[in-house]
Amino acid sequence: MDVEITKQNGKTFKLSDYDIIVRDFIVGSIEILPTYSEIEGRHGRVNIGATYGTRAISVPFYFKANDLLDYPLLRDLLFELTVDTESFYVRELRRDIFQVGDNKYVGGKRYLVRLASSFDIEQTYKYGFGEMSFETTELPFAESVGTTQDIQENGINADDELWGFGMGLIEEMGDVEYVPTRWYHVGSKKWSEI
Template sequence: MDVLVVKDGKQLKFSETPIVPLRFLVSSIQQEDYGKRVEGRAGIIHIGFDDVSRKIQIPFFFKGKEEFDFPLIRDELFSLFGKESFYIAEAPDFEGNFTGKQYQVKISDVIDMDQDELDGRIAQGTLVFETTDSPYAQSILTTQEIQSNGLTIDKYWDFGMGFETVDNQELIYNHKAVGEQSFHVFNAGNVEVHPFESYLKLTIKNVVGSTEMFQITNMTNGSRARISVPVAKTDVWTYDGPNIIRNLVHAAKHTRKNFISLAPGWNTFKVYYCDSADVSFDFGFLYR
């Protein structure tokens, strides 16, 4: 097996170092319950829970050429994992094919290594990571990669990522939407994609027939985004996470400040207050 580390835009595989990973152990997600106590009533009324974080453990060993390689490799390992978060991905087979999923993590525990008493060139230990920002696995690539190059099962898209029952020809993320006619967008993950919690970029352009306002609605979960002013054909509106931009200028004041999200599976959309519009979606898939 192998492990990919992506940090500051640079990629490093464990197979390119003396470090040999033995396992890639992903825990279930730690959840934080919340509820309320009612006076005179036994128990606690359960309201819900939040997904918080998960841990990933990677047992490893390394073997240097000489005994004095131990402190050099040890220090190199320490420098690789600093205070900043980064991404790690797993390649479970011997050919180095990654699963297509990655985790944003930071090192969460002291890195202890045991040096072999009989052969000082050999050491072993366990790297313990904890997820940051999101406890979910994320697809390495996003939907615009599918739009541009199609879906192929390779090192970035793999079995078990939610595409098994979908025809590749249906995976369309750039739409020529017609007013009040439905179109569909597929979220292959099993977690809702929300712009405040993960990457989601919605681009609206070439709008025709908008004289008062513009609205796009996700009929599947009821989320919507409304622009409160007429949209010109030359305008390009971008909902990039929590930022709303018109022609490179922040324009949230001209909207209702509401946002679309995508439920797992198929999402049905409609646009309103226009004759047509070009709508594109770019987001990554999230997995529990």
């Protein structure tokens, strides 16, 4: 298993690039935020509806330092890579139990997150064990890595790791065409037709 992180400046890396071993990538269900009202003289409450809140993602991990002096350097590097006030994208990679070779992306989705809280790393000799808890920062849904412009330029190929099953995409060329119809003037704050 592995986690790919993409920062807002476009820098992308995997935790395995820094010898951090991901033990799991646990995606929780979306939080439901119900709204109720009460009416005087009526029993119970009135369901007004509900909205989605945040989604939690946990990543248990460990690393092995070269020696006891290297341990704090690796620990501090992990903090540098993951502790950020700006949101960043996380993407899950896994390997089948019988698969030999590199991890593969799980579907074509990623989550916009930041750390939900601080985390500690428990040291056992040269090993460090911990768990990072992320939460989505805008929408609680995963977003597609690929865009309609990718479909227009390259079509849909299940092997390119931009797409996942269940996205409702059609593979026949010509069924989907990316055609921009409007553009936004930043200075005048107006939309123009193309």
